[in-house]
Amino acid sequence: MVLTLVSEYNVATSLGGIIQIEQLVHTANALFLEDQINCNGDATLCCAKPKEHKELSQSGGLLCGGAAYICQHFYDSAPSGCYGTMTYITRAVATILECVPKQGELDCSIS
Template structure:
């Protein structure tokens, strides 16, 4: 099955529809879009775990919120998962605008690059710097 086939599109749609929370589903779609934009001509050397990317992005968001004493530092900055949001992701992360310095796309991009860089083989010729 290739990306251009209808069966592939239906399978992706089926997996996305299996996610019960629309907020989390949107974050998954954003990570998939970013992954596709990295280098469309060359496949990634490993599988990217989207859940790990989202968790890392949330962690980066909470760390930044703690540093600037943002709203998320009051709920998630003290006790992990205390804001009772879906999938242990801070509700303020879900409510963030997609663009800007503190936007979700910024954190998802950073988390995606960190995840890819951590999983690259040591002898990989194209290192991310």
């Protein structure tokens, strides 16, 4: 949906080459975890920790049980709102896609 909106609103003439969806989701998760550290959110109990303090379960997975090294709290967050998954996916798209302008103003209200 986010990629469709980038195209629909003519943010860029082309999305560029291959879009690595897994990379987008991992980037969104990383942005989510950064925000969780900053606001002392629930994910600080499992995944939102500095690298030197990260813990894994005995089987090598995340403590929260999240799949594919994505925090369970990210999966469980509401889709909309300032801490919603769509917000983080949108931020990840803006971070990863080279076609999105890095400077200047971009109308990007998320509701």
